[in-house]
Amino acid sequence: MNPEMDLFFISPLDAPLQEYFESPDREDYFEIAWLKDEEPIHFIKEGTSRIKGDWLYLIPANRSPRPRKSGKKGTLLAFHKSVLDYEVKEFTLDVIRLFLGKGAGSFSTILLEEEMAVTLESILWIIKDEYEQQQENFLVLKALLKAFLLKLMQYKVQTLTRQGLNEKRVYHFLLLLEHHFREEKAVAFYADKLNITPKRLNQILKQKTGKTITQLLQERLVVEARQQLIASAKTIQEVGYSLGFDDRSYFSRFFKKMTGQTPEQFQKQAKERIFPV
Template structure:
């Protein structure tokens, strides 16, 4: 896959958020505090790493676009979203766990730098790494910010329902808060409103379907809940820069 470099990036000792692939990417920074302690920093969608993270003198950044997890089953995608939104960082202090994570990171780095790099291998190794982190995090009983919890609950609901529910009121009602309060929390944590996040998810899904399937623009517009092809085409071009037809032809050229 020729475009794999736009989907995943591995950086040793990164120094600035400008090095990230995009705002709509996910990042994990592994800071080696000692041989037996690994500090794991998470950058969820639409956020950046804190300045204190960038002061680390030794570490590895693994940065990837969200469609790497969207290509798999929804349960896995939700687990990954939970991993990134529960806690901004946590410490792995078990020597065996640190060793396991370090070995997977080295395999990822070796594959990433290989002259015969395989996109499938990168994606598989990334999945193994994420599954290990999910398991380790689930074993930890850490305090969770109530607003961060609401963010995850919203993202989880949206992931399951965005194809049929695009109104912010629906998600606010499901969470038992007002739409105004939901938007305040999302603005504070992600700097986006509920509607903007839903639209961002629609764009990601539209791009994925146009690349991966033979779906027509009309079928896709209907599937994403648009009233007409023209309204979907305007929405897609506004967010992507080209029409759905042009985007699809560019991906298959």
């Protein structure tokens, strides 16, 4: 077998990886750990949702310690840093930037959208096939790896560009919600107004706010219901009707589910606090 093939290592994450993990030159390898339909294994700042999906961990060479990922569903693709020796300088620098996180010696994480996950997985399957044949395929493997990395670089740039766009989408969604939450409770309504699919809008909101469209809508309804129950002369049925609930009992069940109190209990307690006996 071509000794250059040892410059690559590919394995399922849930396979025995002890030999690789204990290798003395492991730190000389760049690692791409692809977690399939898993929660992230790195620290997520407090208040941010731990989204389950396709997570890529890009761990640069000479980085230690490395995050624990064995036993997870997915694939580990590693390549020795010498694989980059004969690449043009600009490409090598781009690879290093791709793998580096925000701090010196850190690693990079990417949550893949479904379409890109399918594209990258198709390349990864070809890489696996070439690797498992264990023939004189080093140049083929190297070319496939380069294609994989270039696609990933392109995706990362597009993602950074879209982040600004997604911030605007969240802002416009919140404006729409403020104007329409009383009468419009269908997710598709808000997605159509923003010219994206309901699934994509939910993904953006989950990433940026930690909540889904439905959760944000329900929370806004509860805020308005509380304000009306305290400050208006409307009956509970009228409050519910003004918020799009045709049935008083349905409104009461919704309010109790969201707050732990019936509208009557909340109203009584709130008025006792404002106007103590």
